[in-house]
Amino acid sequence: MSEQDRSGDVDGTGPGGQSEDGAFGISQRVQETPPSGIRRFFELAEEAEDVISLGVGEPDFSAPWAARDAAIHSLEQGQTAYTANRGKRELRAEIARHVDAEYDLQYDPDEEILVTTGVSEGIDVALRAVVDPGDTVAVPDPTYVSYAPGVTFAGGEICQIPTTEDEFRLTPEAMAEAGADEADVLLYCYPNNPTGAIMPRKELAAVAEFCREHDLVVLADEIYADLTYGQEHVSIATLPGMRERTIVFNGFSKAYAMTGLRLGYAMGPPEVIEACNRIHQYTMLSAPTTPQHAAIEALRSCDDEVDEMVEEYDRRRRFVLSRFEELGMDCFEAKGAFYVFPEVPGGDAEAFAEELLTEAGVAAVPGDVFGDGGAGHLRVSYATGLEDLKEAMDRIEAYLES
Amino acid sequence: MPALAPTICMNERELLDLLLADARRSTEDLARMLDADEAAVDDAIERLEEDGVVGGYQAVVDWGEVDEERVVALVELNVTLDRETSYADIAERLARFPEVQTLQLVSGDYDFDMRVEGDSMREVSRFISDKVAPVPEITQTVTHYVMDTYKDRGVNFGDGDDDDRLSVSP
DSSP states (O other), rough: OOHHHTTSSSSSOOOSSSSSSSSSSOOOOHSSSSSHHHHHHHHHHHHHSSSOOOOOSSSSSSSHHHHHHHHHHHHTOOOOSSTTTOOOOOHHHHHHHHHHHHHHHOOTTTTTTTEEEEHHHHHHHHHHHHOOTTOEEEESSSTOOOEEEEEEHTTTTEEEEETTTTTTOOOOOHHHHGGGOSOOOEEEEEOTTTTOOOOOHHHHHHHHHHHHHHTEEEEEOOTTTTSSSSSOOOOOOOOOEEEEEEEEEEEEETTTTTTGGGGGGOOOOOOHEEEHHHHHHHTTTSOOHHHHHHHOOOOHHHHHHHHHHHHHHHHHHHHHHHHHHHHOOOOOOOOTTTTTOBOTTTHHHHHHHHHHHIIOOOOOOEGGGGGGGGBEEEEOOSSSSSSHHHHHHHHHHHHHOO | OOOOOOOOOOHHHHHHHHHHHOTTTHHHHHHHHHHHOOHHHHHHHHHHHHTTOOOOOOOOOGGGGGOOOEEEEEEEEOOOOTTTBBBHHHHHHTTTTEEEEEEEEEESSSSEEEEEEEESSSHHHIIIIIITTTTTEEEEEEEEEEOOEEEEEEEOOSOOOOOOOOSSSS
């Protein structure tokens, strides 16, 4: 990778949050948004030598060849123009078929699906479409790093909901305790980044009931839906009374290993998808065209590759869990995404992660980065080949013994 | 009653997948990945071997990277059968030669597809003309010498995909 690539922002937050003397008066909302803690670790990891990284939030596979081939073919055919604002009709039809078959979700490709530039864009336009200044958005803690800044940019307030200590799940009790009954929106990601936690049907139904009772709409980031192990993913939109108050987000980054192609989709009732599209059509016009061709092919012919990747993640998951157990680092059995979330000895995750990096040559992200609820934990990504995982776990073992 | 093929239970199927991907993994690692005891994994491997499900383990070698001549030929064979001679009989006779690496009965224009390896073209040619062609049931041989191998048994011989991901990302 070139230096130029390396210097890029990993999370879009840029190096500084402070406005400096210059011609531009940096806006209040940007100044109020701190740079992500991920960045500091990225820089530390880049400085260190011979590092095995368990800090990567994307698959180590490449997109299935058939999907890449379709993208190449579309370029050869000269298909480099904009698509429809909402995405190619053919792609929306494939998405509708796919989510029906996989998750029992029924959406009309013409009115209820919007193809976006990654789920990131989908969540951004959805927040801006439904949040008015002063509205409150409830998010679980710990959670993915982009939600709070997204809410701030949309002019909303954040309400953090602590998740359960054993399984990092949302409960109506914790929601009530945190004051989420007064909130307007619930935004979450399950299977979860950073914990690997999932929400089984029963627990999800309790959250759904809370949302109906207190009139919250739900933005459900289900980007890791395909990556569950031994337990099927349940979409909240399939629960009674939830379809009309939910936007479901999914995409191609994780299951199809297409992170860099930036393609996702939002699904919801016509009026809210229309509202999202209003922002999308002015700010993005359309999601990138080439990836849309890759995505059509991915949905049509790459189920086997996805299954193989899921099986491989599962094996690594079991390997890593078994090693952490052996090392005596408490770690709940994460059943989703490609993360496990062990407790660090001593409880100071930042210090542990930094030492692990400098002393043992293993990079992993301290849980604090994802919110106070992640304190004392380490996000360990197993989106890395087994040989590297083995070596990394051996290094952690040696470090713990030293 | 004909002998039934040995049944493979679910866990053994997954074990097979792991061995197919990399047969050199340690029993300890296999056990972790399968969430099973090491002893159970050892037993299962032994059973698979005894039942003839797993016939052997081999390295996939890219001979192009080795400073040594290695010749591979794919040979199409046509045969005629009679009341006393079956495909299996002919196959058994051919398979005994160590030069024959793979032998398969195939559909289409010819009967057997045979992969032969040797240290030189001369050696392989001589083997086919002296040992294979004279077999009475064999009516025709067509030999294709392999000029380059790009992928063998699922292993790509080209440059691997470099990991170009950022070392830490959200």
